[in-house]
Amino acid sequence: MADADNEKAVAPVNMTASSSAESASIDQDAMKLAEMGYTQDMQRNFSVWSVLGVGFSLTNSWFGISAALVTGINSGGPLLIIYGILILALVSTCVGITLSELASALPNAGGQYFWANELAPRKWAKLASYLTGWLAWAGSIFTSASVALAMGSAMVGCYQLSHPDFEGLTHEFVYSTIKPWNVFVAYQIANLFCFFFNCYGKILPTVAQVSLWTSLVSFFVILVTVPAVAPTHQHAKFVFATFINNTGWESNGIAFIVGLVNTNWSFACLDCATHLAEEVHRPERMVPIAIMGTVAIGFVTSWFWSMAMFFSIVGDFSNIIATSTLVPILELFYQALNNKAGAIVLESLIIATGLGCLIASHTWQSRLCWSFARDRGLPGHSWLSKVHAKLDVPINAHFASCVIVAIVGCLYLASLTAFNSMITACIVLLYLSYSIPVICLLIRGRSSITPGPFFLGPVGLFANIVTLAWTVFTLVMYSFPYAKPVQAGNMNYVSLVYAVVGIIIAVDWVFRGRKKFRGVGERMGVVGEVVRSVVERG
Template sequence: MEKENQLHNIDSINSVSTGSRNNAANALKVAEADLKIAEAGYKPELRRNFTIWSLLGVGFGLTNSWFGISASLVTGISSGGPMSIVYGIIIIAVISTQIAISLSELSSIYNSAGGQYYWTFQLAPENYKRFWAYMCGSLAWAGSIFTSASVTMSIATAVVGMWVLTNGDSTFVVKQWHVFITYEILNVLLSVFNVYEKPLPHFSKAALYTSLGSFVIITITVLSCSSGNYQPASFVFSEFDNGTGWSSAGIAFIVGLINPNWSFSCLDCATHMAEEINNPDTLIPISICCTVAIGFVTSWFYSIAMFFSINNLDDILNSNTGVPILDIYYQALGNKGGAIFLECLVVLTAVGCNIASHTWQARLCWSFARDNGLPGSKYWSIVNEKTKMPVNAHFMSCFWCAVVGCIYMGSTTAYNSMVTSCIVFLLLSYAVPIICLLYRGRDNVPHGKFWLGKFGLVANIVTLCWTLFAVVFYSFPMTMPATKDNMNYVSVITVGFCAYCIIYWFARGRKVFTRFEDRQKEAEVLGTVLSAKITHLSAVASRSGANVDFEKKVE
């Protein structure tokens, strides 16, 4: 009876049979990719409608490095001036390349929407795999919530800032509730883009094109309008202005790296789309590596262009808009309408970033819930039959984004610490499977299509060293002397969240979190069903002239 139910589920959620009538070869690719998911013990419930371009749209659309620099510009400027961001981008890009290599290798081996927590489940020692997979998944999902909240807050701040500039009252003071109300409205409005499956790949591609187009338009416009009034090269590349209060210039520079690091975070995004694209073992590494490459080129040239175009840095730091990049546009163009137009392009880019972030956090929540990693998992693991999307997981994640936004009303310091925590949480979630990989031995695991041998080993070590470095130094106060109002509470949030996860694990998690044996039982039934279907489709493909040896792939 159980096997019959599994057969019914596969038939009802998979379009393989229909595809065999129309395009046997394509149907076989889908079935083969689904077989890998089934062999891991999961029902293939999501449609594979993403291409490399829509996948890159999600990956780069979320990371969106040049937008990240725009949104968090003031942090870097106060920690050493423009040069701290210009050189910080280079440093972070090099490190992000090592992270990208590490994630790409693992995603090429293990294709699952669970990403890093699933890799941990496969690689960790037998007695500890469930605990560390649970901890990894918890950190990853929490990191995605904080990231989505930070992106939405960036949009809200930009919208309020544009209103302030349009109003023209230099004495107007933006209140916290102005930004908070805007934030909560945006959180609700932008949630609708991840409800339906069919348009989502198109939204993702549009986010990619909008980001790149906006980058080109803004950069050319600002440079053209600033012609003849550029800052000297020393202002951009060599002058160090320590406005943090730290006596050590080195510490000031390090805490300023939070700005470019946030702009290169979330590199795991594409890995969680593994069940919505064909050939994930090839296309996901391409997407991750291209995200870093495009991010470096766009953010570095964008930053240099903006800094050369600054007329008065003090006016920007003391502006009442709360949006430094908007003030740079205004100084360069000399008129409010032009500055507002360019900032609207930034907001459109940020909307695409927010949609991608919602896609990412929903996949993390849904996949983690399949293994009972969250309270109420039976609700969050459901894929909506009408929209073919994990809608419950999506709205639950958006609810927590709304809750995090409420913290902003209570304390902007606490909120900013949570935003910084997204970097730390995600790095820790990457470190867990990498440590498990090195403990098992890189030569003792199957190698995927993306495998760099000794270079991969170096990337693993650099990623782990950087994680340790970031966890320590990103917990330092941004300014000195430190008070309760400007303290960095990242360490408190990290320790507090990990303590909660450990308590939940021993109270309930260890009883309900999926065991390896449970997944093996699921895999036997699902794998048998899909293997039979592939054999049937292979015969259809052979009759239709598709010269592909699918029988070999089934074996």
């Protein structure tokens, strides 16, 4: 990027080239950031392994499959999950290539909203960037909420399995079915517990690597243990050719698509690593490695894990679907091991992996919030954009994001169906946030920017097109009702979620954003000053 000419979208300020060359002590990463108009506010403590740790811990495909099993098995069964993983792996490879190319050319913690600002026509750059930033942050909030819900459900399920007479205490101290507030309390505990891990910047790289290895070790332990101890095994036809349609849709194709959203959740959030671009050295190389590594590891682990689990199902598959724990994978463990303690131990490994996922999600959402706020994209931007000098984290952005996740969890008490619609929204909103800069790139021309080290030419163009096509597909098809006949209890409220998010964005834009948000023109006006400060420090 530092070698680009003035006509390129990523061109630096040429007046600083000689200054940066004269001093070997100048931080070249900080200089590149300064040429974008930003100061180096956080230390670059992350290595490629810790960035990969955050990226994979968040996407964590095999964990996502286990958490989403409760709905996926009703909308396609084994066939959906086995082949759905293949479909999503191919799509995610294209999405990963798209994000990696942009992150390599324009490494910035703002990620997609920064790319939109750089690539959109100047007349629309401010609005395109603003819209992208809001969509991305909203998607990150809903993602954290969905992971916290998965953790809450798993914890309550484990307690129910170990205490068969417990099905949720009512205010009358008698036993009834599991109550939403049981899961809600566990949801809030998980969100609060994971909050503290993102409060001290120096430990985050270590936490990220521990989360990565926790996920991989848990994967191998479960992958080996369950098939080894299961008394019987399913035949190949069951695993690779059994389609289950309990949705009420007459068309198996629609049922497959409705269920695909859960597999898609397991490959979401691939932009995570891009928002750590200002906390790792040589981000133009390290971030693409983390993104593509996340896709590769996610595919291998999720596909083999799914096959192993489906081969290990004991007895009637319907017993797993109708489990009293409301956690099908826990019931699968229990039937395979025929031991409650053993099943809970294996589920505890999934919970530990999920907590690492939620910690990574908190890291991701806080960086999105902070970076967007420093360009005045959010209300309260002056407070949200502060980085704590001693803690080396955007603590205000982290706190605010986690509070919003806690508030969103309250909707679970009102309607499980409405809450599940936000899980769908987290997928589609993120795809929309990727698509805006991609559209701007294609309109502008891929040759109009200076590519980074990761650039695949025609393959990248194909990946861009697939990313846009898949975004349109998910926006339309993931809005279909979950089941038929359509009732209030099974309605897909994702369109309502889109409407609420859209109204919030529109209101803030009209009354604040269009005047306050810092577009590329205003930002580039301070480049000279920021660059000089880097040279002086060097």
